[in-house]
Amino acid sequence: xxxxxxxxxxxxxxxxxxxxxxxxxxxxxxxxxxxxxxxxxxxxxxxxxxxxxxxxxxxxxxxxxxxxxxxxxxxxxxxxxxxxxxxxxxxxxxxxxxxxxxxxxxxxxxxxxxxxxxxxxxxxxxxxxxxxxxxxxxxxxxxxxxxxxxxxxxxxxxxxxxxxxxxxxxxxxxxxxxxxxxxxxxxxxxxxxxxxxxxxxxxxxxxxxxxxxxxxxxxxxxxxxxxxxxxxxxxxxxxxxxxxxxxxxxxxxxxxxxxxxxxxxxxxxxxxxxxxxxxxxxxxxxxxxxxxxxxxxxxxxxxxxxxxxxxxxxxxxxxxxxxxxxxxxxxxxxxxxxxxxxxxxxxxxxxxxxxxxxxxxxxxxxxxxxxxxxxxxxxxxxxxxxxxxxxxxxxxxxxxxxxxxxxxxxxxxxxxxxxxxxxxxxxxxxxxxxxxxxxxxxxxxxxxxxxxxxxxxxxxxxxxxxxxxxxxxxxxxx
Amino acid sequence: xxxxxxxxxxxxxxxxxxxxxxxxxxxxxxxxxxxxxxxxxxxxxxxxxxxxxxxxxxxxxxxxxxxxxxxxxxxxxxxxxxxxxxxxxxxxxxxxxxxxxxxxxxxxxxxxxxxxxxxxxxxxxxxxxxxxxxxxxxxxxxxxxxxxxxxxxxxxxxxxxxxxxxxxxxxxxxxxxxxxxxxxxxxxxxxxxxxxxxxxxxxxxxxxxxxxxxxxxxxxxxxxxxxxxxxxxxxxxxxxxxxxxxxxxxxxxxxxxxxxxxxxxxxxxxxxxxxxxxxxxxxxxxxxxxxxxxxxxxxxxxxxxxxxxxxxxxxxxxxxxxxxxxxxxxxxx
Numbered sequence: 001x002x003x004x005x006x007x008x009x010x011x012x013x014x015x016x017x018x019x020x021x022x023x024x025x026x027x028x029x030x031x032x033x034x035x036x037x038x039x040x041x042x043x044x045x046x047x048x049x050x051x052x053x054x055x056x057x058x059x060x061x062x063x064x065x066x067x068x069x070x071x072x073x074x075x076x077x078x079x080x081x082x083x084x085x086x087x088x089x090x091x092x093x094x095x096x097x098x099x100x101x102x103x104x105x106x107x108x109x110x111x112x113x114x115x116x117x118x119x120x121x122x123x124x125x126x127x128x129x130x131x132x133x134x135x136x137x138x139x140x141x142x143x144x145x146x147x148x149x150x151x152x153x154x155x156x157x158x159x160x161x162x163x164x165x166x167x168x169x170x171x172x173x174x175x176x177x178x179x180x181x182x183x184x185x186x187x188x189x190x191x192x193x194x195x196x197x198x199x200x201x202x203x204x205x206x207x208x209x210x211x212x213x214x215x216x217x218x219x220x221x222x223x224x225x226x227x228x229x230x231x232x233x234x235x236x237x238x239x240x241x242x243x244x245x246x247x248x249x250x251x252x253x254x255x256x257x258x259x260x261x262x263x264x265x266x267x268x269x270x271x272x273x274x275x276x277x278x279x280x281x282x283x284x285x286x287x288x289x290x291x292x293x294x295x296x297x298x299x300x301x302x303x304x305x306x307x308x309x310x311x312x313x314x315x316x317x318x319x320x321x322x323x324x325x326x327x328x329x330x331x332x333x334x335x336x337x338x339x340x341x342x343x344x345x346x347x348x349x350x351x352x353x354x355x356x357x358x359x360x361x362x363x364x365x366x367x368x369x370x371x372x373x374x375x376x377x378x379x380x381x382x383x384x385x386x387x388x389x390x391x392x393x394x395x396x397x398x399x400x401x402x403x404x405x406x407x408x409x410x411x412x413x414x415x416x417x418x419x420x421x422x423x424x425x426x427x428x429x430x431x432x433x434x435x436x437x438x439x440x441x442x443x444x445x446x447x448x449x450x451x452x453x454x455x456x457x458x459x460x461x462x463x464x465x466x467x468x469x470x471x472x473x474x475x476x477x478x
Numbered sequence: 479x480x481x482x483x484x485x486x487x488x489x490x491x492x493x494x495x496x497x498x499x500x501x502x503x504x505x506x507x508x509x510x511x512x513x514x515x516x517x518x519x520x521x522x523x524x525x526x527x528x529x530x531x532x533x534x535x536x537x538x539x540x541x542x543x544x545x546x547x548x549x550x551x552x553x554x555x556x557x558x559x560x561x562x563x564x565x566x567x568x569x570x571x572x573x574x575x576x577x578x579x580x581x582x583x584x585x586x587x588x589x590x591x592x593x594x595x596x597x598x599x600x601x602x603x604x605x606x607x608x609x610x611x612x613x614x615x616x617x618x619x620x621x622x623x624x625x626x627x628x629x630x631x632x633x634x635x636x637x638x639x640x641x642x643x644x645x646x647x648x649x650x651x652x653x654x655x656x657x658x659x660x661x662x663x664x665x666x667x668x669x670x671x672x673x674x675x676x677x678x679x680x681x682x683x684x685x686x687x688x689x690x691x692x693x694x695x696x697x698x699x700x701x702x703x704x705x706x707x708x709x710x711x712x713x714x715x716x717x718x719x720x721x722x723x724x725x726x727x728x729x730x731x732x733x734x735x736x737x738x739x740x741x742x743x744x745x746x747x748x749x750x751x752x753x754x755x756x757x758x759x760x761x762x763x764x765x766x767x768x769x770x771x772x773x774x775x776x777x778x779x780x781x782x783x784x785x786x787x788x789x790x791x792x793x794x795x796x797x798x799x800x801x802x803x804x805x806x807x808x809x810x811x
Binding site (some may be wrong): 204258406410425 | 537539540541542558559560561622626627628644646648649651652738740741742754755762763764767
């Protein structure tokens, strides 16, 4: 009897351990309702502005394909979640892009989508959609493009309620920093301090984007962190320094909401919507957020103010907003069915009909939910300009860039700008100069380690700031 | 007679054999009951610790094979990194701050709540214990809105004409670290209070009664009776507080996220930022580098524990050894 008890306990322990280690395969073959023929696909989405559009798209898709169900999951800590899933071998069937494509390729985690994206299909997308380590690798497609590369440039939203209240018109919208400050002072005075001219936010990446974009109006040869004339990384530019100083002046002079230094994008949008500020600087997706999330529709858009009112720009295709497919998906046929459906309907449903941004596909139908959508579209097409992508001419640069960036203590100047605005860094000039120096040192050191990459790979003699860098221009250098 | 002796010997030998079997059986059962815990320990504690040492010698993003062995390069880079040393300093401030405030405050609170004459003790104890069972991340978010530029606290100070303009509690690095320490201490106050109460209640009442008979007042009793008898438990509470101060991740992440410009980044947040979330911030995920930082954090914890352990328990151990020797000496005499 005792031996039997011992054996029983041992067996239970083994069953418990093996049970805990096993995968739950049944979920796919039989869903919660017990419908045995329904296949469930998982989709992880990290873009909050796409939630509503995805929900509608999936609803329509499921109605047309009752045998396939798609479960979406929002991923606020997208990178952490995907890396954990990857290390556990438990990737979702699909996810919106996170983790460098080259890293995913290295472990064969991402599915080749050439079967869907034939040359004819690829031609239906905006120029600049297909690029190495973004949507493609070695010429093959590894990402279903969502947003247009000509997007994500920052623009200025203005609150028409505030304008009406203070008797301002669209002619008063400032183009230069001087005009902005003058108008700002008028807004503060006229509203007895109840309205701030601008509300901003504190994430480092947003601050780096803002000073970089404003900075291109002063030093246009550095669109982001590279100088394509000299072939070196560069963040220390007159434009970025002066832009950071301008933002700090606004805060110090009471022309920027003091909350700006401790809030995120969502809070800034909410403050703007309730009329606590006349202007908001942000990206193209905010139109949808204002209308849907805060139910505020009385706003307009204009370019950011720059030092002398000169034009500015942003490097197009900064992010390959796309859907990636797991190479381990057990339901490739169903995923393919969904992607083929998405090819026909996604850009209209998720982008145009919700106003969440600009679709990667050309000539998409749909009805924008707010009239300012086309104004945003027009601004973005002017401001987001393709610049050289060195990996297009030398694929070894993908690996080189990873090694180079591994040597850096900070990824950019955003946190330094935040430190300066909040008064924790007194000398922004020398702080950014130091980051620039470290970047150049790391770059040169990495060049020594990668004989297949040279500084010449970063020099683009046929590139001119503000001129779109097209496929033809790459061909000239091939 | 001889037969009886033989029987008795046989019986003793049988008893011994039964005892051994029983002991053996007990040991088997003990191992069976321990097995799940040991297995879990090896899978979720020992294995990750060992692997983090291995990863620290590689340039590795957390994905793919470990094929880029770089020896001690991650450690070299860490030890020359200004950001790493800043995070270590912030962690030290936090650990010391929460220990002094949290342990000291909890002692005062425990002494007050241990007073026999105090009514509704249970209620107060429950109130002070409440923050312990509250989710730290939620606490961080709420405190963030209280101490924000236009938050409740600044509004209160402005309304009472104590300040002219709002104080940047969370964006000034010194003030932000102070807020972190105060909130961290408040969060741990309840559990430290429980430890102190346990210590206080273990002190025999007779000692207080004789102190009272000897004419000792509150302060004299505290100084000569309570505090000396709390010394052993004090060492344990301080050690626990020091070690728990190293894990400030959730509070820092939600309250300041290490900002501005990494000024409030603690070591555990530093590790997280490199291990998981660098891509959106413009950097690279570096699991190997983060593992090296994790190893240094582990060593840091070990050193703190050893130094404090030696400082607080060393004398007791020496005393114990001395007592044993004395006892041995008496026996020999």
